[in-house]
Amino acid sequence: MSEPSIMMGGRSRERTPEPLTFLKCLSCGVENSRPFKENDYVLKIVEDEKCPKCGGTRSKIVNIYVPEKKESK
Amino acid sequence: MVVLFAALLNPSTGGDNILSLLLSLVWFAFLMIFFLYPSFGQRMQLSYMLRDLERKLNKLKIIKDEINQITVETIKRVGKPEKDPAPDINRLSEFFIIQPESMDPYGLVYKLEHILETGESVYEQEVAKLAPHATEHQVKSLTNLVEVLRGINTIYRVVRHYYLLGKKTANIYMVLQIQMVLPQIIEIAESYRQAAVAFSKGQPIGDGVGPLVAAKLVNGMEKERYEIAKDTVVQEIELENRKVYVVRAIGPGGTVGRPGEGVKQLVEKLPENPKLIITIDAALKLEGEETGKIAEGVGVAIGGPGVDKYKIEELAKSRGIPLYAFVIFQSITEAITPMRESIAKAADQVLEKVKQLILEKVKSGESVVVAGIGNTIGVGLG
Structure with missing residues (x-):
């Protein structure tokens, strides 16, 4: 079976959206976010990351999503 | 001169x-x-359309090759196979499922269920063989990834078929039809590319909003948990003296489980009928509608081939259990790509609405079944 021969033009492809992981500290309850890491999942207990506020090392992943750009008024 | x-x-x-x-x-x-030569103009138009089709077909091929590369690399990285998995991945990308014969519709749903379950098991076993070091959850996500590859491969083959057939027969109407739908096909193919990235990294997708609501409902309140059907779990909680049975697929691997069979098995085991069965799922929005919009109604909110929907409807009808449903609107692209903020935020609102509905319709001491429908990739059980 023949393959098409003309190569496509230089139109840029869509960027893959990068999600953020939202962690809630189990000591002080403060929520913070960081870029998604492989093996992250919602409701996972993370033991090796320090809370930026209280320094607690146990936190729970409460959300993972791609933040939407806020429209400027 | x-x-x-x-x-x-x-x-x-x-x-x-x-x-x-x-x-x-x-x-x-x-x-x-x-x-x-009256058809000269048409010939010129055909050659222009074929050139356009050729460009778009090449774009599809580039996307297909990229997804193939992501699949091979992820299986190598996660599964650490001893030999090159590429030839077997190519073989799996051509895997097919033959729909049951529908001339005699009697028992069709169960025939379809049997064929789909067989296909799913075989596919999963094949992927597990390719990735011997992958965990059970990772095998499920890798299976999803290979299914994405199978999907894009089918799209590419069909478009190429019409392109070549149109070129061979110089049939402008055949070429015109495929050219008209190609922009949407390219958009779907682009979504597949993003979906492949999400599945390779284990990121929650828009379709996972149902299990996400279920996970948030159970979070920290689970009293008991047991597997009720393949890849499907029941988590029991208590909400202001009402017993809530939450049914969902087992995460964080990528699977939709068998919610129909799960709800059926659960209700048949319960000493009394639940007061309600509530299903929560993602639904396709219309163009112009807002992503993350919530709608509520009655019936069973489950997409797919219809087997699960049929089972819950049959059960509810025979036992007289009311069916309530919540859907969260999103586009086809948003459903299979990493979850957007508006969908994740909608999950919190649906959670409140589900709680409110339970407190309104279910009396103290009674029970209710809540089923979170969708792909659980990146959504754990807690």
Whole structure:
């Protein structure tokens, strides 16, 4: 079976959206976010990351999503 | 030569007349072509359309090759196979499922269920063989990834078929039809590319909003948990003295489980009928509608081939259990790509609405079944 021969033009492809992981500290309850890491999942207990506020090392992943750009008024 | 040409163009040497004559001859030649060969214009249009189709087909091929590369690399990285998995991945990308014969519709749903379950098991076993070091959850996500590859491969083959057939038969109407739908096909293919990235990294997708609501409902309140059907779990919680049975697929691997069979098995085991069965799922929005919009209604909110929906409807009808449903609107692209903020935020709102519905419709001491429908990739059980 023949393959098409003309190569496509230089139109840029869509960027893959990068999600953020939202962690809630189990000591002080403060929520913070960081870029998604492989093996992250919602409701996972993370033991090796320090809370930026209280320094607690146990936190729970409460959300993972791609933040939407806020429209400027 | 140059002197002669200049003389021809010079009005003082009579060139004006010769030029006019030449131009008239050219126009006459064109006229004769269109007169003697009426489909000439259509031929030109066909060749233009085929060139456009060829460009878009190449774009599809690039996306397909990229997804293939992501799949091979992820299986190598996660599964650490001893031999190159590429030939087996190619074989799996051509895997097919033959729909049951529907001339005699009696028992069709169960025939379809049997074929789909067989296909799913075989596919999962094949992927597990390719990735011997992958965990159970990772095998499920890798299976999803290979399914994405199978999907894009089918799209590419079908488009190529119409392109080549149109070219061979010079059938402008065949080419026109595929050219008209290609922009949407390219958009879907682009979504597949993003979906492949999400599945390779284990990121929650828009379709996972149902299990996400279920996970948030159970979070920290689970009393008991047990597997009720393949890849499907029941988590029992208590909400202001009401017993809530939450049914969902087992995460964080990518699977939709068997919610129909799960709800059926659960309700048949319960000493009394639950007061309600509530299903929560993602639904396709119409163009112009807002992503993350919530709608509520009655019935069973489950997409797919219909087996799960049928089972819950049958059960509810035979036992007289009311069916309530919540859907969260999103596009096809948003459903299979990493979850957007508006969908994640909608999950919190649906959670409140589900709680409110339970407190309104279910009396203290009674029970209710809540089923979170969708792909659980990146959504754990807690």
